Amino acid sequence: MSEGKPIQCKAAVSYEAGKPLVVEEITVDAPKAHEVRIKIVNTAVCHTDAYTLSGVDPEGLFPCVLGHEGAGIVESVGEGVTNVKPGDHVIALYTAECKKCKFCLSGKTNLCGAVRATQGKGVMPDGTSRFHNKKGDTLYHFMGCSTFSEYTVVADVSVVAIDESAPLESVCLLGCGVTTGFGAATKTANVQEGDTVAVFGCGTVGLSVVQGAALRKASKIIAVDTNDQKKDYCFQFGATDFVNPKTDLKEGETIVSKLIDMTDGGLDHTFDCTGNTKVMRDALEACHKGWGQSIIIGVAAAGEEISTRPFQLVTGRVWKGSAFGGIKGRSEMGGLIEQYKRGDLKVDEFITHKREFDEINQAFDDLHKGECLRTVLNF
Numbered sequence: 001m002s003e004g005k006p007i008q009c010k011a012a013v014s015y016e017a018g019k020p021l022v023v024e025e026i027t028v029d030a031p032k033a034h035e036v037r038i039k040i041v042n043t044a045v046c047h048t049d050a051y052t053l054s055g056v057d058p059e060g061l062f063p064c065v066l067g068h069e070g071a072g073i074v075e076s077v078g079e080g081v082t083n084v085k086p087g088d089h090v091i092a093l094y095t096a097e098c099k100k101c102k103f104c105l106s107g108k109t110n111l112c113g114a115v116r117a118t119q120g121k122g123v124m125p126d127g128t129s130r131f132h133n134k135k136g137d138t139l140y141h142f143m144g145c146s147t148f149s150e151y152t153v154v155a156d157v158s159v160v161a162i163d164e165s166a167p168l169e170s171v172c173l174l175g176c177g178v179t180t181g182f183g184a185a186t187k188t189a190n191v192q193e194g195d196t197v198a199v200f201g202c203g204t205v206g207l208s209v210v211q212g213a214a215l216r217k218a219s220k221i222i223a224v225d226t227n228d229q230k231k232d233y234c235f236q237f238g239a240t241d242f243v244n245p246k247t248d249l250k251e252g253e254t255i256v257s258k259l260i261d262m263t264d265g266g267l268d269h270t271f272d273c274t275g276n277t278k279v280m281r282d283a284l285e286a287c288h289k290g291w292g293q294s295i296i297i298g299v300a301a302a303g304e305e306i307s308t309r310p311f312q313l314v315t316g317r318v319w320k321g322s323a324f325g326g327i328k329g330r331s332e333m334g335g336l337i338e339q340y341k342r343g344d345l346k347v348d349e350f351i352t353h354k355r356e357f358d359e360i361n362q363a364f365d366d367l368h369k370g371e372c373l374r375t376v377l378n379f
């Protein structure tokens with residue numbers, strides 16, 4: 001039995017920004033009090049992993065074990081853990097839910113404060129790491145998850161047990177991208193039947209916004225992307241229109257003016273899934289006067305700021321942000337799994353590539369190709 005002892009296993013370590021990951025054997029320490037050690041079965045590669053690896057993430061720390069979209073089986077738990085037990089199928093949660101802090105008790109947000117400070121510093125709540133390489137060097141944790149390792153240790157507030165009949169290679173995507181977009185549409189924006197929606201940036205997050213809006217029976221769902229390879233995906237997930245701002249605008253027309261013309265004065269809801277601050281402004285200004293709301297999901301690079309004329313807000317438009325789709329991971333993941341099993345939530349359709357874990361660097365290459373939505377890695 002490995003319980004209570006360190007485990008040697010395979011992991012992909014990011015030693016420095018902009019460099020390929022190194023697949024090597026590392027040591028994963030036993031979980032301490034209120035910690036859970038998970039055997040990761042499947043993990044996907046998300047743009048946020050690539051963003052941190054690129055070096056522009058202000059919270060990026062090296063050397064670290066990246067990965068935050070993963071699912072697996074609990075191997076062992078530290079003392080005081082009551083929400084999961086060895087053998088449970090689980091999803092790691094980069095947005096924790098302690099159910100006790102001011103944020104959790106407010107009923108107004110899913111932004112739990114329990115482990116945020118240490119998570120941002122790449123360590124466990126006690127301030128130390130559970131990962132070491134063969135030389136004994138400490139490796140940092142990432143987003144409280146670090147799923148690019150065959151075994152990982154997470155805080156008990158950062159993991160949720162799920163229905164064992166749900167395939168791990170699919171539902172690992174509920175750890176980030178699919179949940180983020182779907183929740184932004186159904187929860188943060190609360191799209192209603194007949195509403196008009198525009199989604200800027202149609203990767204996994206954007207397409208999940210599209211499917212959330214489609215489930216809510218939005219009357220018009222306009223997908224906006226500069227890559228025509230995304231067009232078929234957009235319609236598959238429920239878009240009614242596709243606009244490429246590079247090729248579909250007439251002379252003198254802007255994306256904002258085109259969207260306003262298409263929707264009789266502007267949209268009820270717009271979503272930025274690009275992280276580009278200029279696009280965020282366009283998304284806000286394409287909203288309808290008096291009630292349009294624009295949701296920012298995309299993560300901008302360090303030091304970036306957003307701007308618009310105050311008049312845009314004075315005249316009734318609302319700018320909002322959404323993290324993990326406003327979803328509370330421990331309370332609400334079960335409901336998402338039920339929607340997936342019923343066929344109301346598309347998840348499998350996002351898996352365009354599958355690879356063995358050793359091919360993780362190729363999976364990052366996949367991500368930057370237009371035809372790839374998600375590459376799922378198998379240990």
